[in-house]
Amino acid sequence: MSSRGLHRDPDSTAGSGAAADLSPTTGPLKSEGPWPAVLRRRRPNALFLTFWLIGSLLVAFMVLPLIGLGATQTGASLARVARMADVQQAIWLSIEASLITVAIAGFAGVPLAYVLARTRFPGKAILGAVIDLPLTVPHTVSGIALLTVLGREGILGEPANALAGMKFWGTIAGIVAAMLFVSAPYAVNAARIGFEAVDPRLEKVARTLGLGPWRTFFAITLPLAWRGIATGLTLTYARAISEFGAVVIIAYYPMTAPVRIYDMFLRFGLDDAAAAAVLLLIITIGLFILFRYVAYGGGSRPGEGR
């Protein structure tokens, strides 16, 4: 039900008991059955062929609507929508709120993930399930639940307003709260997988070398878990910027891009809404690709982590 198990990075598990990388001189030729490798490769494998066919139907189902949507638009129609001030504002707000969400999810979620990866305590399995809970709750329900806590009379909303003048309804703070609620599990779970793939013995060696717990974490553990963390933050961003249900309940105004598109659909019909949708799609996917590139292109090169 969660993203756990996806995006496992094979490189980062090296060192945890892998014997294969140590002895390049060993290993006689593998003999698997009576056929030479070339012949075996040519024998069609009915299982994989079948699974490929079934799987490609799913991929087509996922890709076709997006292509279809894109095909409805011309450069002129996109340019017209892109010049609309309220569309621009909505897209900027979406980007801003989702990046703030990523920052908060990283700041709070990464330490939590490390604790979950490295310590044992009673109720750990329950805590893990609680972290996954937002993934199972319908997003409108999440929005209403957040309103009860962060609203005018909510146990957090009332003191925040009284003490700091901070309002969650109809503000970017509320939008971020809604985004964080639905997307934080991705940050925690992926970072946890990243940390679990770091051999604890590397941390122990670092300690004996004179690195204290903090220095060990930042010089050894964090760089080695970086891909898992980056994957989690990328998913968090993707989930946050695409959130509609929870956001629309806690903050219809100011409008994020998904809310603006919904609003355009209701007021002007499909054509305008589709143009704005394609614009949003291009921007979110572009950012997604950029983040993934940063996540997988950077980090874990020898000599650069410090």
Add this chain to the structure above:
Amino acid sequence: MTGVTVSVENLSVRVGAFALRNLNLSVAAGEILVLLGPNGAGKSVTLETIAGFHQPKSGRILVHGRNIARLPSEDRRVGLVFQNFGLFPHLSVARNVAIGLDARRAAPDAGAGGVPGDVPELLAHFGISHLADRDPRGLSAGEKQRVALARAFANRPDLFLFDEPFSALDARTRDQLREDLDHFVRASGVPAVFVTHDHSDARVLADRIAVIDDGAVIQEGSATEIFHRPINPFVANFVGIENVLPGRIEGRTGEYLRIAIGRSAVQARSAGDERDGQRVTVCIRAEDVSLHSAARPEAGAAPGLNELSARIVGLANLGTLTKVTVDCGFNLVAYVMTRQARELGLAPGAEMRAAIDAGSIHAVPYS
């Protein structure tokens, strides 16, 4: 004892359901102590407690007279080497070696004396200067070990700790790395504790061996003592003594005991405190048994030498050596060179004579 630089006194630790009980160990400068024991015996827990990863319930860990049992790992000055050597995969070889030096230099108390040695010197000392910029993941096992040693050595440790560094290696690589490790550790003069469940590691590296089982030291001594004079059947079986036989003490003549085994009896050197009629476990290493043709004239009933008529009941060619099982009133395993076995025409049913020095027969109280 003079020259002892590290000693563990009455150490008790609890880790989950496992407990170390009143452990005592000592290592002198330049000495390698091997902790030998089966999996789950508590060897690694002992090592990790010395390194500071488990909090002892009681006991002291003294290094040059200073108790380090309550210090955090980073202040203990131990050099730790794990299985697969635990190099940091995201750092170059030079950065692996430098990271500890940097940490010490950055420490608030780094002023006095500073941190000696620098990375190029260390790399040169271990013959790995040419690897400085390499990714550690691409190194051979031998190179990895050198890097791990250089990294541990960079901190001027008071004690080296090795936790089964060879356990994932094939036999040939293991042999080479063992020699290499032996050379560098001895040259450094730093005492070392080496954890393994492998007999050859213990035989080659150990100045002394402590056999550990179930969280306690069962026997401590030289390799000869451990491998030839185990104190109980557990140690005898664990160190791979081929002939572990039930016997009963029948009497004594001077310094020799007469021990009945099966339908036969042997002479063994007495340790002094055996009782007549006592049940014992008799340990005879196969390498201490020599087989002769039955045609060869008997040496006579010399005290201290057992000569038993032996009929071959089994032969197994192991390559250079052939394992021969003979019946001499009890089953006895011996080794002969395969070439000799062929020349002598050894075959099941052949009558031989087995000779065993009384000093090579070791009896421990039955348990």
